[in-house]
Amino acid sequence: MSLPEGYFSQNESKMRKLTKSLYGLKQAPRMWNEKLVGVLLELGFNQSKSDYSLFVKSINSALIILLVYVDDIIVTGNDANEINNVKELLKSKFMIKDLGLLKYFIGIEVIRSQFGICLSQRKYCMELLTEFGLSGCKPVNTPIGQHFAVMNFCKKDESVLTNITGYQRLVGKLIYLYHTRPDISHSVQFLSQFMHKPTNSHMQLALRVLRYLKRSPGKGILLSKGTSFHLTAFADSDWGKCLDSRRSVTGFCIFLGNSLVSWKSKKHGTVSRSSAEAEYRAMCATTCEIMWLLNILKELKVPINLPIELFCDNTAAISIAANPVFHDRTKHFEIDLFFLREKISARIIKTVATESNKQLADVFTKGLLANQHDMMCSLLKMHDMFGH
Template identity: 40%
Template sequence: MRAEVQALLSNHTWTLVPRPLSHNIVACRWIFRIKWNPDGSINRFKARLVAKGFTQRPGIDFHDTFSPVLKPVTIRTVFTIALAHQWPILQFDVNNAFLQGSLNETVYMAQPPGFRDPHHPDYVCCLSRAIYGLRQAPRSWYMALSSFLEHEGFIKSKSDASLFIYHKEGVTMYFLVYVDDLLLTGNHGPSLARFQDRLAARFSLKSLGQVGYFLGIEVQPSSTGYFLTQHKYVLDILQRFNMADSHPAPTPLSATAKLSLVDGSPPADATLYKQVLGSLQYLLCTRPDIAFAVNKLSQFMHAPTQLHWQHVKRLLRYLCGTASLGLRLSPPTTSTLVAFADSDWAGDPDDRTSTMAYLIYYGGNLISWKSKKQRSVARSSTEAEYRALAHATSELLWVQNLLIELHQPVSSPPTLYCDNLGAVNFSANPIHHSRMKHLALDFLFVRDLVQSASLHVRHIPTAHQLADSLTKPLPITRFQLPRSKIGVVPSSILRGRVKDITLD
């Protein structure tokens, strides 16, 4: 606590002034945390003075609050590029990051509990810098950091506002920001070292060396690339909900499960149900095998039943047996984008909507995936599949634009695989327009891309459709893309228990 107060005073965070009568006084409190190492050992004990931002008044005590955060797809894409060129990935942590941001509003805060000035106990702190807990604190820190990066020659990415790119005179550097956790990679070691020195001179920086533990994700380097796993996070979830010693389940969700909103079973504890599903949302960063199960079970958070809760516990039992699984990123041999898109038809028994899904590979590495319930009812399986194509195409275009900004353009137009011949034909043949004229015009951009040769849509047999595992509860949890036959996956890997999520 003394170290925290000293850091606040050395950064000139506030000035003690008499209590104003016409201003809101924001209270504060102490928060204590234990920082852990990836192996479960204690790193350090930490005390943080946090303002009670919920007492701030909108439009008076704060205005802008949004602070961009890094997209997981961007992280996996940059990791793939670094593996392709054998670039180092350096990790940094900023000490008291929010104290680096300046406030544009006049904010008064009560003195820290236990550290009141004995000569002026009734005075309050007039804040000149942002402090943790204030609504505008993340925004202020982000603006201070982005201003410094832009002064150093970095350009903010249009695809991801938390990605900054430097590309001058043959030197390329990528700087990734997630609040106060920073990653830096590039092709020129001396330039990386010089920029690191300037960054440390501007901010209080802690260099963590090569990336190893980032945002709760363990990055395990090897001769074959990186293995991303959230092993400790899974164990923490199981321990928190008393499922650490449960009997493992072979699949995330039963293949015969028919989940509906009203199933006749008694209601379950909605608070506990939401806590479990909320914890599992972040696990999707490295576990695409549970994407469908989490998406399906999240649809009943407003009114869960005992049957829903039983399937949640089954998902936890599956994680109990597969806690060490993760996502493997290998050095890519190509710079192509390959995607799989699929959808069931009227699979939801309550409103007859469909579930769509897609998987996107860059250079053979799985970088993006999603399982999502469609918003409208499809009148045919072709319509449901085509809507899945449209969503996958939108994500493909975003990834393609991201790669162009990173100065890593793809070598050929992306290829999108679909197992529905009607949707494949409709994406290229306007003669089918009369059957699908009720579709919204914004979905027809897929056909424009196909006709301009900017996108290739290909048919693939259902047995080889990788995205099928994210649209229904099937025991398909191994997402492999063979190097020899892009898009053609042996059906043998679609059977049996989970072994790995990796690249064949």
């Protein structure tokens, strides 16, 4: 270590022993990130403006992509020689260990097959079931009941859960789990709203999600092989879903080719006065995600055909998006109105009507029947590599 600027001690010859590890200091992660970013920029990488953990290097026809999570790094590209060069350059700067072909990363297992690559968290899921004593439980077919809103979740006289820490720990782990399990997104979104004051009913629902996971703990997202890189989006909303605040729930999913790459289930920040308004706001939220994905794909040199189809099952919302004339029922959400219409007029987005039974975002806004839920999981390209 070098002494800090301004420090001076005459005839100083003693060594200093650290009583605290550098990894324990608050500034250590920041300093490590600055050092790593500086080295990567020196090596010719460009840091993504859309995702600061992504670095891209383009040399003639070779494209090298590097993804950083703290001190874990994934390197990929279309030129094996350039990838090896990057590894050697990193070895000259840091003490690194090459773990070979990607198989496991931050709790996500990467499984290769003839169909493509499957991202699964089976080990994490099995450990979660064991931790909460449900490794031998009887599984259920859905993570949340179709009519759960009429149950006791919104009663004011419900007894508050005594073990709040256990509930928070469970929901926190479920939040990490749905990075590869979009089928539990709506359930986890609902449960995470009550982290500060959960009730016994909320805990029972959280345990039901675990019982659902027991049915197929190895299920994950299948990134299938293909030559098409077109983006397709589905947006949906359940109007007035929350019985306490009457706010709606937005759900969307976006496909790159045949592979699901982005999804979300989230309660609106404001109350919508009509189902058309709720659906329109869902379309705006989906458009924001599409714009971010377009920026990422542009930096990765992936050409995308425009306009991007945005499927919605509400004809009133589609009409509002297409009609430039203001109506009394739309003037109170003026900013969203301009935002989506601007993207449609620029031919970035193209709204397309779809039937309700073909709306893939349904699973992100409400509980479904078992056969509907299974069909949606299949259409979302979820696959269990460990199933029989």
